[in-house]
Amino acid sequence: MAAPFSKLTKGLKIAFLTAYLVTVVFPMIWVLYTSAKNTQEIYRSPFGLPKFITSPxxxxxxxxxxxxxxxxxxxxxxxxxxxxxxxVGVSLALILLLGCMAAYVLARFEFWGRNAIYLLFLCGLLIPMQLVLIPLFFQFTDMGNWLTNLFAPPVRALGLGELTISLQNSHAGLILIYVSASLPFTVFVLTAFFRTLPGELREAAMLDGASEYRTFFSIMMPLGKPGIVTTAIFNFLGLWNEYLFALVFLTSDRLKTLPLGIASLSMQAQYRSDFGLLFAGLVISMLPVLLVYIVLQEKLTKGITIGALKG
Amino acid sequence: MKRGREQKLFILTFLGPPLALYAVFVLLPAFNAFRYSLTRWDGLSAPVWIGLSNFHKILTSGSTFLKAIEHNLFLTFVPGLIILPLALFFAYNIHQRVFGARLFRITFFFPNVISSVAIALLWILIYSTTNVGLLNNLLKMFGYRHPYAFTASDHLLWAIVPMIVWTATGFYMVLFLASMENIPETFYEAARLDGATPSHQFWHITLPLMWDVLTTGVVFLVVGGLKFFDAIWVMENGHPTPDTHTMATLMYSEVFQEYNVGYGTAVSVMLFLFVLAATLISLRLMRRERLEY
Incomplete structure (x- = not known):
């Protein structure tokens, strides 16, 4: 009795899932093939396939x-x-290195103040970066001036010209923020991970005469790879797509990152309607991450859910 | 003896640099935010201490801030009420190995890897009133002669709702799916033996055992909604109106466009307090009702 009815609901379900699939995928495919049309072509038939495909x-x-x-x-x-x-590359390398260092020590050593420091890192998970943004902006001005005053005189004395150090409008400044802001989450996940690794390995290495540093770099870091990959993926996506801090801290065009580039493209779109360019710009910003996702999708979704559930 | 000193040095060199960075570039500015919020300051001259005046101004009825927080709540709950059931439905069906499950799982997640700025531009093009606009072309096919300005300031927030749903549903689906796959199969076997229907199993086994993840999902939605910035900023060309400001865009424009540093920072402190409250409430809920299995 129930069979035809359940078949119908099953069909409806698949129809609905497929409809949603089209909603998700069609805009992307539309962007992709429209990027092959020139602006007149786009205006004449906004949905038509590009002539490049229909009549190559x-x-x-x-x-x-x-x-x-x-x-x-x-x-x-x-x-x-x-x-x-x-x-993103430099930030990620630093985040993973510093994050592993802190997490390893917090997970594997007993010392005074360990729990307090761990909790201090956890507090960072509750601080939205918007709270930090404005004071950091002024702190960067002060620190830049301070560093300039400190290092300019010796540099001048050596006859190397005038030195000005600025953390604002520089990649170094943005990297510093990205690294510091990503540490709480990274330390949190990696500490949990390092706790699960067997302690005997470290003891064995130490008995063989390896130093703590050597033990860390040649034994613990390689063992931590799964945890490191998870945090790397999670941080990569967040930083690659980051907009607000880049907007505040990068003003010259030659320093801008991709999200800033797309944003300025979309602002131009309001008065200069070169749609061919716009679609091409969108593809450049969307396609590489999508390809990375398709290749790594198993690891990536796992990384994101583990990251999210721990965070 | 020597070992002990070596170890102390090791701990210091390993923990020192990350801790210093975190303290100087996160904790210190976070602390300073509270000081700034109690001043009137244009960013150049000496700041003037004005106590809680900024907060008084923020919470006066009819202030732009109160409208902004309304917009944040709108952008949390309206898309959220669509996203959560949709994501649960997708996750459940994919978990049941519906035909094409793998394909659905992979593609639904697509929008999550694209930057929010690119997504905003994509939706600007979808909503465009020019010939390019996907939706206005659809309307034209149904006989509407004039293009509709979907992204006009007075109803931009409604236009952003489908964009958020489109972007976020895949993420929550993957989250819920992971949690469904953690539920031991033996539970379902036992239920089936007792004659429980699939819908019974869903309401009485799957959903209760997902409580933690559901709460986490709600926290993400709320925190994401409270911090909402990118799409509004891009779609309003860097000049949101009181109809479209969220807390984050208000903070940005007060500080970097109006030079009201004290007031803008007070907005960010409010944002922090909301995020904190949301997180603490949810942690509390999780602890109380956690089901062990």
Whole structure:
């Protein structure tokens, strides 16, 4: 009796899931193929497939190349892209190194004040970065002046010219913020992870005469790889897409990261309607992360859920 | 003896640098935020101590801040009420190995890896009143002659709701799915033996055992809603109106556009207090009603 009814609900369910799939995927595919059309073509038929696909010819491939050249070269997306890689790459390396160091010590050693320091790191999970933003902005000005006053005289005395150190509008400043802000979460997850590793390994290494440093770098770090990968993925996505701090701390165009690039593109879109360029810029910012996701999706979703559930 | 001293040095060199960075670039500015919020300051001249005046101004009825917090709550609960059931439904069906489960799981998560700024631009294009606009083209097919300005300030928040749902549902689905997969199969076997229907199993086994994760999900929604910034900022071209300000955009524009540093920081302190309250309440709920299995 129940069979035809349950078949119907099953069909409806799959229909609904498929409809949602189309809603999620279609806008992305639309962006992807529209980026191959020039602006007139987009205006004439906003949904039509690009001529580059329907009637491939050199002329139509050209509008695809023009869009991407305009975005990559003229609108500096190439530069933004490498800026993002640089800022996120350096930040991630530092986060993982410093995070592992702190987590390892907090997980594996007994010393006075250990719990207090651990709790102090945990407090960071409750602090929204918006609270830190404004004071940090002024603190960076002060620290820049202070560092300049400290180092400019000796540099001048050595005849190396005038030195000014600025943390504002510099990649170094942004990296400092990214690293510091990511530490609480990273330390939290990695401490839990290092606690699960067997302590005998460390003792055995120490008995063999290895120093604490050696033990850490050649035994504990490699063992911590699964935990490190999880935190790396979680931090990577957050930093790669970060907008607010980059907006406040990077003002010159040559320093901007990808999210800033897209934002300025969308502001231009209001009065300059070069839609070909806009779609190409979107593809440049969306496609690389999507490809990374498709390749690593198993690890990535696991990393994100573990990260989220612990956080 | 030597070992002990070596160990102390090791702890110091390993814990020192991360702790120092965290203290100088997170804890110190967080502490300073409270000091700033008690002053009137344009960022250049000497700050003037004014006690709680900023907070008084913030909480006066009809203030932009009170409207902003309303917008934050709107952007939390309206999309949230759609996202949670939708994500649960998707997670449940994928967990039941519906046809194409793997494909659904992978694609629904797509929007989560894209930057929120790119998503905002994508939706600007979807809503566009020019020929490009996906939705206005649809409307045209149904006979509407004039394009509709979806992103006009007075109803921009409504336009952002589908965008948030589109972006976030996949994330909560993956979260719920992970938790469903942790529930031991023996529970369901026992229930089936007792004659429980699939819907019984869902309401009496799956859902109660997911309590912790559901609470976590709600916390994420609330915290995300309270911090909401990127899409409003991009869609309003860096100049939100009192109709569209959230706490974070209000903070930014007060400090960096109006030079009311004290007032803007007071806004960020309020934001912090809301995030803190939401997190503590949920931790409390989790502890009290946790089901062990």
């Amino acid at each position: 010819s050199r002329r139509h491939i050209k509008s695809l190349i023009t869009n991407y050249r305009k975005a990559w070269v003229d609108s500096h997306f190439g530069r933004y892209f490498f800026n993002s890689i640089y800022v």
